[in-house]
Amino acid sequence: MNVKQLRIFLAVAQTQSFAEAGHLVHMSQPAVSLSIKSLEDSLGGRLFTRTTRSTLLTAEGQQLLSMAKTLVASWDSVENELKQRFTLDRGKIALAAMPSFAASLLPKVLMNYRQKNPNISIEIHDVLTDTVVEMVRSGNIEMGISFEPENTQDLNFQALFNDRFIAVTHQNCSLKNEKELTWKQILECEFITLQKPSSVRNLIEMALAKEGMELHVAFDAHQLATVGKMVSQGLGVAVVPALCEAQMREQGAICLPISQPIISRHVGIITKAKIPLSIAAQEMIDTLIEAFRNNTI
Known part of the structure; x- marks a missing residue:
């Protein structure tokens, strides 16, 4: 029958x-x-x-x-x-993105996607990088956006851009007029950073360890917004991904490039290897790639 x-x-x-x-x-x-x-x-x-x-x-x-x-x-x-x-006339996708990307570049991508696919609902998880990777790996979401994972054995990673870390100081800091800061200058100040197990903090600590430097933390917080606010109040200096520059400046902080050593990491799209994506999720990936290729965000 x-x-x-x-x-x-x-x-x-x-x-x-x-x-x-x-x-x-x-x-x-x-x-x-x-x-x-x-x-x-x-x-x-x-x-x-x-x-x-x-x-x-x-x-x-x-x-x-x-x-x-x-x-x-x-x-x-x-x-x-x-x-x-x-035909993308109905559907739903869920994606996870690290907070620095979710709060800066993602909204513009979502606007582009929404204009083309108004009937697709989108669920956003703004979570730490390690959580993004775990959510994709476990199959809870189809795609994530974060720094390149250390272990990509069962994952696909497609780089979108390379993010170089920057220093963030307050308006009255003695370093504010420098064109570029060294880590020696930064570490002479009270240092503000994210709490462990933040991937940002891990990257900083590993990069400094390779140079024989030790990170002494005066303040740590769970959210980059809190870090930026503490810097703007004069509590110390922070180092964050360049993704956060606009957010830091909005809070009244000054952003400066860093040398010796330069810390950078690829940011891109994470999907689970050998698992086909839904049409809606693939359309989101295409929208992301197009936005960065055309430099429209």
């Missing part, structure tokens, strides 16, 4: 005529008769009683009628749902 047979069965039941049913389903009368016979054979009994003047449902046919209506309606609903998803 298949959905095509059920549609033909419903047409015959509605019209009480094989010929008229054929017109409804765009088939010849012999083809309709053959389909009904095949359905009856598969079920093991007659669904219609036929005379020269009428075609009526048997008791078993009456029982099938309501079930057939429900099954065909459900099939049509599923078919319509999938067609809408494939």
Whole structure:
């Protein structure tokens, strides 16, 4: 029994005529008769009683009628749902992004995506880089945006750009007029950073360790917004991804480039290897790539 047979069965039941049913389903009368016979054979009994003047449902046919209506309606609903998803007329995607990206570049990408796909709902998780990676790896979301993971064995990573870390100082800091800061200058100040296990803090500590330098932290916080606010109040100096520059300046801080050593990391799209993406998720990836290729964000 298949959905095509059920549609033909419903047409015959509605019209009480094989010929008229054929017109409804765009088939010849012999083809309709053959389909009904095949359905009856598969079920093991007659669904219609036929005379020269009428075609009526048997008791078993009456029982099938309501079930057939429900099954065909459900099939049509599923078919319509999938067609809408494939054409991006309906659907939902969930993505995770590290906070520095989510609060700076992501909104513009979402606007571009929304303009092209207004019927797709989007769920955003702004979480730490390690959490982004874990959510993709576990299959909880289809895609994430973060720094390149250390271990990409079961993941795909597509770089979007290279983010160089910058120093953030307050308006009255003695270093504010420098064109570029060294880590020696930065470490002579009270240092503000993110709490562990932040990937930003890990990158800083590993880069300094390679140079034989040790990081002494005066203040740490969970959110970059808090770090920026503490810097703007004169509590110390911070080092953050350049992604956060606009956010830091909005809070009244001064941003300066850093040398000796330069810390940078690729930012890109993370997906799970060998797992096909939904049409909606692939469209989001294409939107991201296009935005950075054309430098429109």
